[in-house]
Amino acid sequence: MDAFAFTRALQWSGLPLAVQRRARMSLLDLLGVAVQGHATRLSAIIRDYAVAQHPGPLPLPFDGRGVSASGYALALGMTIDAVDGHDGHNPAKGHIGCPLLPALLALAPPSTTGEEFLTTLVAGYEVGARVSVAQHATTPDYHTSGSWGATTGAIAGARLAGLSPDQTQHAAGIAEYHGPRSQMMRCIDHPTMLKDGSGWGAMCATSAILLAQAGFTGAPAITVTDTPDHWTTLGTEWEILRQYFKPWPVCRWAQGPIAGVLALRAAHGLTAADVDHIEVETFHESIRLATARPRTTEEAQYSTSFPVAVAMVHGDVKPADIADTALDDPEILRLSESLKMRESDHANAAFPMQRFARVTLHLRAGGTLTTDWLEPPWSPDTQPSDAELLTKFRAYAGPRADRIEEAVMALDRQPLSTLTAALA
Incomplete structure (x- = not known):
């Protein structure tokens, strides 16, 4: 099954229980990091920029000011990335959730169910785990998560936005073409607010979907269409279960x-x-x-x-x-x-x-x-328990923790609006 068909066909009831549970915990972890990121100077600057340059009807999480879908994705993506405590994927050499989640929240219609949102989040993790590796194979340069995150967000977000199969392929092609091919090691050598390119990737994904919806066309997304070997396990091996989490908010x-x-x-x-x-x-x-x-x-x-x-x-x-x-x-x-x-x-x-x-x-x-040779804790082979992730989330989210946690844990039985209200 290709990435487009997989994303369209995926159903919450068909997911293994472990995948369903991981989707909730991944979402909770990202939102906890977002709360911490909101307190940074980086987040303040990018939110002010989004409000001034991308005004619109969507209230920014933990802020309330209105922005467009693209401005929302940019600001939330960079707010999560402002504190380097979010989940990641070793083969991707980066982070799937950080550019993915903002694009999905920016594009989900008010009528979206929580079950539909969580299902699309899982699809995005599975697509991102593979498109990232496919992109790395096309170039010796080590690019940021925002580069392949743009394509990931476009494919998954197109499902929530109700794009046709043809429009979805155009959205993926637009996002891949315009995605920020930012070089990761440049930011490692010179650390600044550029971070992992995730906010720009989320904005690119959102913009690509809106353009495709309006009839704008894009070239084929070659990291998806021309790399069949990377997609053979889609739907049978769940890469969301192979994410790592971070006990500490650094690289x-x-x-x-x-x-x-x-x-x-x-x-x-x-x-x-x-x-x-x-x-x-x-x-x-x-x-x-x-x-x-x-x-x-x-x-x-x-x-x-x-x-x-x-x-x-x-x-x-x-x-x-x-x-x-x-x-x-x-x-x-x-x-x-x-x-x-x-x-x-x-x-x-x-x-x-x-x-x-x-x-x-x-x-x-x-x-x-x-010491002996060792790896970071909370790796794919030494996963944290739900209790450990909840402890981290509560520490990061502070006074906002109870309402967000309640919304996320019941999201498959509630409308998405219960979560967006908790982020207000």
Whole structure:
């Protein structure tokens, strides 16, 4: 079955119970991150921009001001991306939900049922898991999630928008053609508010659907139509179950080193004062996260050394620890600036399917402590429980948590409007 037929035909009642449960938890996790992202300067800027340049009738989540569908997708996509705590997919080398969810919420008609919305969300995760890998195979450049997220959002969003099969193919072609082929490693080397391109990808998907609906035509989406080998498991193997989640709101590449520091800290009853410096062996891309003294939350999120130092000092890494106002702790900076990074052939060979790291603490009293090779927690093979994800969501969503959680957990039996009301 091809991506277009699969997306049109999928039914909630035909999904495995594990997939249904994961759809709810993925949605909840994304919304929790969105609440945290809303407090950032990035989100404030992009929401003001959307209101000024893309006015319309859709109220922005947690904001209330009216924007167009494209402005909504842009602002919410970048708000989620403003805090790097959302789910991801190892083969994609990126994040499906972040560009997907804003496009779906922007385009869903008021009469949409929650069941229809959740079903389309699952379809989007399955399409995104495959179109991302297909796109990576077309070019040696490592592109952001927004690039292939545009095509993903267009295919899934077309279902909610009621496009015909022919219009859907045009929407996918428009989105693929105009999608932001932004280079990921440029943002890694120079962390800014550009982030993972997800907001621009969501806006491109939404715009492509609206254009196709009006009769605008697009070339075939070759990452879908010309890559049959990538689609053979569609509908039989559920990639939404192979997503990873993030216990900490920083780049996935830094999470293995964080886990290593926390493991040694707990096992040996250490404090930061016991440690002279930290050494991390890992893969090339993680080493490129090289900002030791971040000036902004974007630089802190795209760093390996800084959140590792935070973990050693605080025993955790929370959104407040990497906020713009929390970047000048002298003990954290001491450990961050003294941290030594070493590239490993073993870790390089396993990337992107596995993100290995090994941590050594050099103690002030003399001697060293070293972990085994380890991967980030909450990986596809070590999934978090629903209780762990709910704990994270409640911490991130704060006072908004109860109403959003109630709406999401009952969404397959309620209209989508119950959720959009909770986001007001």
